[in-house]
Structures are given as structure tokens and as C-alpha cells.
Amino acid sequence: MGPLEGLLVVSIEQAVAAPFCSARLAQAGARVIKIEREEGDFARRYDTAAKGESSYFTWLNQNKESICLDFKSSDGASVLWSMLKKADVLIQNLSPGALARSGFTTEALQAANPRLIICNVSGYGDSGEAAKKRAYDLLVQAESGLVSISGTTESPARIGVSICDIGAGMTAYSAVLEAVIKRDRSGRGETLSVSLFDVAADWMAVPFIHAEYGTGAPKPTGLKHPSIAPYGAFECSDGQLVLISIQNEREWKRLCEEALQSPGILHSEAYTDNNRRVANRDALERDITAITTTLTSSEFANRLQQANIAYGAINTPDQLSGHPAFRSTTLATAEGEELLMPAHPVIHSDSKLPKPTKSPKLGEHTQAILDEFSGTNS
Numbered sequence: 001m002g003p004l005e006g007l008l009v010v011s012i013e014q015a016v017a018a019p020f021c022s023a024r025l026a027q028a029g030a031r032v033i034k035i036e037r038e039e040g041d042f043a044r045r046y047d048t049a050a051k052g053e054s055s056y057f058t059w060l061n062q063n064k065e066s067i068c069l070d071f072k073s074s075d076g077a078s079v080l081w082s083m084l085k086k087a088d089v090l091i092q093n094l095s096p097g098a099l100a101r102s103g104f105t106t107e108a109l110q111a112a113n114p115r116l117i118i119c120n121v122s123g124y125g126d127s128g129e130a131a132k133k134r135a136y137d138l139l140v141q142a143e144s145g146l147v148s149i150s151g152t153t154e155s156p157a158r159i160g161v162s163i164c165d166i167g168a169g170m171t172a173y174s175a176v177l178e179a180v181i182k183r184d185r186s187g188r189g190e191t192l193s194v195s196l197f198d199v200a201a202d203w204m205a206v207p208f209i210h211a212e213y214g215t216g217a218p219k220p221t222g223l224k225h226p227s228i229a230p231y232g233a234f235e236c237s238d239g240q241l242v243l244i245s246i247q248n249e250r251e252w253k254r255l256c257e258e259a260l261q262s263p264g265i266l267h268s269e270a271y272t273d274n275n276r277r278v279a280n281r282d283a284l285e286r287d288i289t290a291i292t293t294t295l296t297s298s299e300f301a302n303r304l305q306q307a308n309i310a311y312g313a314i315n316t317p318d319q320l321s322g323h324p325a326f327r328s329t330t331l332a333t334a335e336g337e338e339l340l341m342p343a344h345p346v347i348h349s350d351s352k353l354p355k356p357t358k359s360p361k362l363g364e365h366t367q368a369i370l371d372e373f374s375g376t377n378s
Contacts, residue, residue: 002029007180009033010083011064011091012071014041016137016162017196018093018121019060020169021176025089026063027344033083033369034064035071040362051337058333058359059341066360067369072102080104082373085113088189089176093121096131106191117179117189119172125195135196137162144200145217149207152222164196171199223314229277230255233314234289240297245310249273258307259300260291332358 007030011022019034019041026032034041043057050058071080084090090109092099100106109116120126123135133139138158141147146164151157172194179190201208211217218226223243225231233241246252252274256266265271265287270280277284292300297313304311320326320342327343336358 002027004180005029007031007088008086009089009091010035010080010087012099013091013093015043015093016056016060016165017168017172017194018091019043020166021119021121021172022064022091023060023062024169024173025176030089032064033365034061034066034360035069035080036066036362038068038070040068044362050333050339051335053333053335053337053359058331058339061359062331063357064360065365065369066363067366068363069366071104077103079370079373081112083369084109084116086373087113087116088180089117089119091119091121091172091176096120096122096126110189110191113189115183115187115189117176117183118191119176119179120191120193121168121172122193122195124197126193130197137165137196140164140196140200144197145204145207146200149204149218149220149226151220153219156220164200167199167203168194168196224281227278228274229281229284230288232285234285234292234300236292236295236297236300238296241314242292242297242300242304243312243314244304247310251309252277254307255304255309259303259309260288261303262287262291334359334361334364 004025007025009022009025009030009032011018011032012035013019013022014036022032022034041057041061043060044054046054046056049055069079070076084104106118109118122131123140124130124133141150141158141164144164147156147158149156150159172192175192175194179192183189207217221232223233223241225245228246231245233243235241244255246255252271253266256262265284268287269276271277271284295303301311301313315323321328321340328340329343331339331341333339
């Protein structure tokens with residue numbers, strides 16, 4: 001039995017952010033009814049990598065029920081009102097104001113169901129000039145400044161996954177859980193607003209502090225760390241890169257003495273503390289590389305392991321399943337094709353999360369849901 005068993009979630013959703021939130025609620029045992037247009041969530045057609053179906057849609061829509069519903073029509077609106085009067089949570093990521101223009105204002109929703117928790121997910125917030133902007137993950141990465149500190153100086157880069165969408169979904173999920181706990185005490189729901197931009201801006205706190213109060217925002221540094229050295233990838237004799245991360249002076253001493261076996265680097269005046277190492281990063285990396293290129297990646301990794309230094313390999317997605325820490329689960333597409341997927345990141349000691357079933361076909365549950373919620377707006 002999942003921790004959210006018995007919770008009814010209605011989600012008017014598409015793409016990634018809102019579906020991520022409702023997916024986590026479904027994984028925790030909530031019943032999630034996904035409302036789609038007749039043409040369906042456009043994420044259904046993002047790609048065909050999941051054995052002919054969309055990778056995004058398959059990942060984010062397990063265990064949900066799909067209903068095609070035009071709630072702008074009187075009949076559709078009546079069904080949606082009937083659902084929302086019984087629902088615990090409403091999630092929506094339509095354009096700001098779209099739901100209200102269809103008659104589902106916050107005030108009307110709260111009056112119809114005072115216990116309803118409403119979670120609005122947007123790109124740039126629900127009001128103000130920016131709210132009118134079309135918002136997609138890459139655009140928010142760019143406008144929040146995230147792109148400007150990623151990649152390299154020569155080529156700023158997008159983070160390789162839809163991090164603003166995923167981050168907004170994670171934030172919305174935690175906000176909904178907080179609201180559920182609060183409702184248990186107060187007996188009333190509330191309205192939550194989460195925007196991709198606010199989430200990305202929050203994550204930009206450290207670069208923001210450097211820009212506003214320090215000597216300037218960090219420049220993109222590739223695999224290096226803007227304020228710690230040595231921290232990055234070093235080439236070995238077999239052409240492989242090994243990442244190392246030094247967090248304190250004890251680790252720096254062990255790196256030099258045991259892994260690099262170089263007292264000269266350890267006692268260099270240019271490298272006596274982290275600030276000096278950062279200031280002299282280029283020379284430091286040349287000195288370290290001169291040693292690592294005499295070792296194979298396995299030899300260097302073994303030395304790092306023996307010295308208890310944090311290190312890692314630069315793996316590709318097709319190497320992920322072979323990692324010793326990788327845990328897997330099995331998901332299924334709408335057509336029932338099974339996929340090996342990364343497991344839920346939380347391990348529960350006293351209960352098991354519901355096993356994923358499959359993502360729904362478009363409108364697969366329409367008739368059953370219509371039969372269930374056949375009430376009127378009264």
C-alpha cells in the first residue's frame with residue numbers, strides 16, 4: 001500500500017513538468033486521472049525511442065488513467081466539476097489564466113471543494129508581463145542564466161536533460177505533499193504556484209551571490225569547478241579521462257602523496273591552499289596531467305581508491321545500466337511493450353511502492369471515468 005493511497009489527483013497536463021509531479025504522486029499510490037485533449041498530450045509524439053512510443057511519455061505517465069475531455073463544452077465542464085468536487089489535488093500547466101477563462105476560477109474551485117489543493121505550474125509565473133511568454137525548458141535555462149555558466153567559455157551549453165521542467169515537477173510534488181500535510185491539520189486546501197523560472201532562479205543562488213556581491217559570476221568551465229581546484233577531468237595514458245574532486249586540505253595532501261606520488265606539487269608555494277590552486281589552475285592542471293599521462297586510467301583510479309580520493313569515470317547513457325550502483329525497474333508502454341528503466345530514487349524500508357503498470361493509451365479510460373463522474377455542476 002502506497003503512502004498516498006486513497007488520494008484522488010486530477011491533472012490537466014502535458015509535456016514534462018506537471019506530468020512529473022503527478023507521476024511521483026501516482027508512484028506513491030495516488031489515483032491520477034490525466035485529462036487530455038482529443039489529440040492527446042503532445043509529449044506522446046516527442047520521439048519513438050520507447051519501442052515505438054515516446055520516451056518522455058512512457059517515463060512520466062505510468063499508472064495514470066487517461067480521459068479525453070473538452071471541458072470548454074457544457075457537458076465536459078459538468079464532468080470536470082463532478083471530478084473536482086471529489087478530488088484532493090488539481091494539477092494544471094495550461095497557459096496562465098486558461099483554466100479560469102473556461103469557468104474554473106480559483107474562487108469557484110475553492111467554493112465547490114474547500115479541501116481541494118490546486119497546483120498551477122507555469123513557465124514564468126501566473127501574472128505580470130513575463131507570464132505571457134511561451135516557456136520551454138531550453139528557453140528557461142537560457143533566461144535564468146543557467147546556460148551562461150554551463151558548457152565552456154567558447155561554447156555555453158544546455159544542460160543535457162530537461163532540468164527546468166524536471167525541477168519544476170519535483171518542486172510541485174514537494175509543495176503538494178506539504179499542502180496535504182497542512183490540510184490534515186486545517187481541513188482546508190490551498191493554491192500553489194510553481195514556475196520553471198522561479199525554480200531555475202533558486203538554483204542559481206550561488207552564481208547570483210557571486211554576481212551581485214562578489215567579483216562576478218563564474219564563467220562556464222566545462223568539467224572544472226569554478227571555485228575548487230583540482231576538480232575536473234585528467235587524461236591518462238590510454239586516452240581515458242578520470243574525474244577527481246578535492247574538497248579539503250587533507251584530501252589534497254593524500255592526492256599528492258599517495259595518488260600522484262609527488263611531494264614537489266604538495267609543497268609548491270603556488271598550491272598551498274585552495275584559493276591559490278584556483279588562481280594557478282592552469283599550471284596545476286599541467287603538473288597533474290604530466291603525471292596522469294604516465295598512468296593508465298585503471299592504474300590512476302586504483303591509486304585514487306587506495307588514497308580514499310573521490311573520483312569517477314565519464315560514462316555514457318548506454319553504460320548506465322552496467323554501473324554497480326544502478327537499480328532498475330520494468331515499465332511498459334501503452335501497447336504493453338516492457339522497458340528496463342532506472343528505479344524510483346527512494347527506497348522505502350517499511351512499505352513497497354506500487355509496481356508500475358503501463359502508460360495509458362489516449363482516452364483509454366474515458367468511458368469508465370465518464371460513467372463514474374456522471375454528476376452535474378449542481
